Amino acid sequence: MKVAHYEKIEAAGVEFEGAVGCRMRCLIDQADGAAHFSMRLFEVASGGHTPKHRHAHEHEVFVLEGIGSVLEDDREHPLRAGTCVFVPSDQLHQFRNTGVGPLKFLCMIPHPVSDPGDQCATTCGCG
Amino acid sequence: MKVAHYEKIEAAGVEFEGAVGCRMRCLIDQADGAAHFSMRLFEVASGGHTPKHRHAHEHEVFVLEGIGSVLEDDREHPLRAGTCVFVPSDQLHQFRNTGVGPLKFLCMIPHPVSDPGDQCATTCGCG
Numbered sequence: 353m354k355v356a357h358y359e360k361i362e363a364a365g366v367e368f369e370g371a372v373g374c375r376m377r378c379l380i381d382q383a384d385g386a387a388h389f390s391m392r393l394f395e396v397a398s399g400g401h402t403p404k405h406r407h408a409h410e411h412e413v414f415v416l417e418g419i420g421s422v423l424e425d426d427r428e429h430p431l432r433a434g435t436c437v438f439v440p441s442d443q444l445h446q447f448r449n450t451g452v453g454p455l456k457f458l459c460m461i462p463h464p465v466s467d468p469g470d471q472c473a474t475t476c477g478c479g
Numbered sequence: 480m481k482v483a484h485y486e487k488i489e490a491a492g493v494e495f496e497g498a499v500g501c502r503m504r505c506l507i508d509q510a511d512g513a514a515h516f517s518m519r520l521f522e523v524a525s526g527g528h529t530p531k532h533r534h535a536h537e538h539e540v541f542v543l544e545g546i547g548s549v550l551e552d553d554r555e556h557p558l559r560a561g562t563c564v565f566v567p568s569d570q571l572h573q574f575r576n577t578g579v580g581p582l583k584f585l586c587m588i589p590h591p592v593s594d595p596g597d598q599c600a601t602t603c604g605c606g
Contacts, residue, residue, distance in 0.1 A: 353572070354565040355549060355556040358541075379563040380539050386565060388589035389516045391539050412507050412518050414485075414585055416543070422482060429482040436506040438481040438513060445480070458541055460587060462515035 354384050358393050366394075366402075373400025373449070382463060389462045396420070396449040396456075404446040411439035412460040419451030431455070481511050485520050493521075493529075500527025500576070509590060516589045523547070523576040523583075531573040538566035539587040546578030558582070 358379055366374035373396055380391040393416075396402065404423065413422075413436065420431040422439075423446040431437070431447070439445045449455035485506055493501035500523055507518040520543075523529065531550060540549075540563065547558040549566075550573040558564070558574070566572045576582035 353549070353551040353556070353567065353570055354563075355551075355558075356563055357559070358561050358563060379541070380565045384565050385567050386537065386539065387568075388537070389539070389587065391541065391563060391587070410513065410515070412513065412516070412587070414506070414518065414541075422480070424480040424482075429480070431482075432484070434484050434486060436481075436483055436485060436518060438507045438511050440480065440512050441514075443480055458585070460516065460518070460539070 354380065361393075363395065368403055370403030370405065371401070373397030374402055379458075389460050392459050392461070394447070394457055394459055395454050396447065397454060398449055398452050400455075401448040402446055404444065406442050406444045408441055409461050410441050411437070411445070413437040413439065413447075414458045416456040416458065418449060418453050418455035420447060420449045420455040422447050431457075481507065488520075490522065495530055497530030497532065498528070500524030501529055506585075516587050519586050519588070521574070521584055521586055522581050523574065524581060525576055525579050527582075528575040529573055531571065533569050533571045535568055536588050537568050538564070538572070540564040540566065540574075541585045543583040543585065545576060545580050545582035547574060547576045547582040549574050558584075 361377045363375040363377045375395045377393045380386050415431045415435045421428045488504045490502040490504045502522045504520045507513050542558045542562045548555045
C-alpha cells in the first residue's frame, strides 16, 4: 500500500509543446504496482493552460482547487473545485486557468498507452 | 465530453455488508464511455467506515475532505485532504472517518472486474 500526501511528491515542469505554466506530480503509477491506470496531479498557474490537443487515450479529471475552463473542440465548459470531466478518446481538449490562484486537478490515464509517441503520456513519465 | 459538478450526481447508500454511514456517487463510468476505469466519490459520515475486505481489483484513492484512516492489514495510516492511497490487489483494507465532519474521497477502480461476485464493484453499479 502506498499512502502519501501529494505535497510530498515531487512536481516537475510540463515541457510538452503548447503547455504554459504547468507542473505535474505522478501520484500513483506503474512503479507503485498500478497495473491499469495512473493518477497525476496537475497545477496550472494563473493564465496558464495545457496543450490544445487530442490523443487516443481518454482522461478522467477531477478539479481540486481554482477556477478554469476545459475546451471541447470550440466550446468552453467552466471548471471549479468538485467538477469532474471525462475526455473521450480522440477528443480535442485543453484545460485553462481563468482565475487568479492556481488551478489544480487530478488527471487519470489508462496504461500502457498504445501510441509510443504519445507525448501527453510519455512527458509525465508514468504513461 | 462529460463535465459535471459532483454535487449534481446522485448519491446512493452503500449497502455492502460491513459498510457504515457510506454514500457513493458514480462520477464517471462505462455509461459515459469510460472503457478502462471508473471514478466514484465516497462520503463517509463521522464514525462510519467502509467494509474491512480484500478483492482482486486495486483501488486508487484521493482524499478530498475530512480526517480519517486507512487500514493496511492491522496497521493504520492517517488520512487528510490531499492524501493519495494505492491499495494493491488482494490487500486487506478499510477506510474510516475519525473526524467530526464527513470524510470524502475519490476511489477509482479498473473495469471490467474479473470476479462477477465482487460486491465492492457491483454494489456501485459501475464496476
